[in-house]
Amino acid sequence: MPKKVNTSEAMSAEEKLNALANLKEQLEDNFISLGQLLSEIRRSKLYLYKGYENFKDFVETEYQLSGTMAGKLMSVFELFIEEMDIDEGEVKEIGFDRLQVIKPFMKNADWNVRDEWVHKAEEMPYKELRDHIKEMKQKEKEANVDLKEVYIEQYLEKMIGWFNCSRKELNFKLALYFQDADLDEIKKIVKERQRLFELETQTKKE
Numbered sequence: 141m142p143k144k145v146n147t148s149e150a151m152s153a154e155e156k157l158n159a160l161a162n163l164k165e166q167l168e169d170n171f172i173s174l175g176q177l178l179s180e181i182r183r184s185k186l187y188l189y190k191g192y193e194n195f196k197d198f199v200e201t202e203y204q205l206s207g208t209m210a211g212k213l214m215s216v217f218e219l220f221i222e223e224m225d226i227d228e229g230e231v232k233e234i235g236f237d238r239l240q241v242i243k244p245f246m247k248n249a250d251w252n253v254r255d256e257w258v259h260k261a262e263e264m265p266y267k268e269l270r271d272h273i274k275e276m277k278q279k280e281k282e283a284n285v286d287l288k289e290v291y292i293e294q295y296l297e298k299m300i301g302w303f304n305c306s307r308k309e310l311n312f313k314l315a316l317y318f319q320d321a322d323l324d325e326i327k328k329i330v331k332e333r334q335r336l337f338e339l340e341t342q343t344k345k346e
Contacts, residue, residue: 153189156181160203167213171236172228175217178210212240219243224254234261241269287341 160177167174178199181187187198196207216239220231231239242257249257261269300310318326 153186156186157190157202168236171213172217172221172231175213175215176221179214179217182214215243216240219246224258226258230262234258235266237266238264238269241266241273245273291337 156177160174160181181198182195185195187195190198190202192198192201195210199205199210200207213236216231216236220226220239221228238261242261245257246254260272264272296307296310300307303310303313305313
């Protein structure tokens with residue numbers, strides 16, 4: 141296993157800050173070490189040592205590194221190295237870009253799902269992996285739309301039968317009903333029922 145960046149016990153505050161500046165010049169080669177250093181600096185609040193009140197201002201001013209990019213580097217290190225304990229050589233071989241692409245699917249997933257995504261990232265080039273995810277999301281979106289359409293048709297059939305009217309006449313009756321309704325309260329109810337519907341839909345898929 142490649143040697144890790146020295147931890148806070150072995151490096152002084154000044155050494156950490158200098159190491160961060162040097163590593164930033166070659167981000168793709170050093171994203172693991174960068175993530176580790178940034179994570180340690182944030183946890184130990186070393187930015188206070190340089191007179192900054194928060195971590196974001198520190199990295200953006202001192203290293204011209206956006207807070208968003210710093211967050212990505214730290215999250216890759218914390219998820220794949222610290223939490224999953226994947227060999228650093230394997231993580232580096234996958235690369236920062238592919239790790240970023242699969243990361244959203246791993247945060248709350250079980251270990252089997254995580255292993256599957258790591259394997260995909262190892263085997264697929266970046267573009268192929270991105271296209272695979274895009275296609276997967278599109279299928280999920282279409283599945284959700286189909287379920288909603290089924291739900292809508294069932295509702296309309298039920299209401300048209302209940303009122304014994306056409307769809308156009310049903311729209312008129314609904315307009316009469318909603319004319320003086322408490323729309324804020326209805327919005328809250330609809331939002332909660334939609335949340336439950338989507339949660340139930342997702343559970344059935346799993």
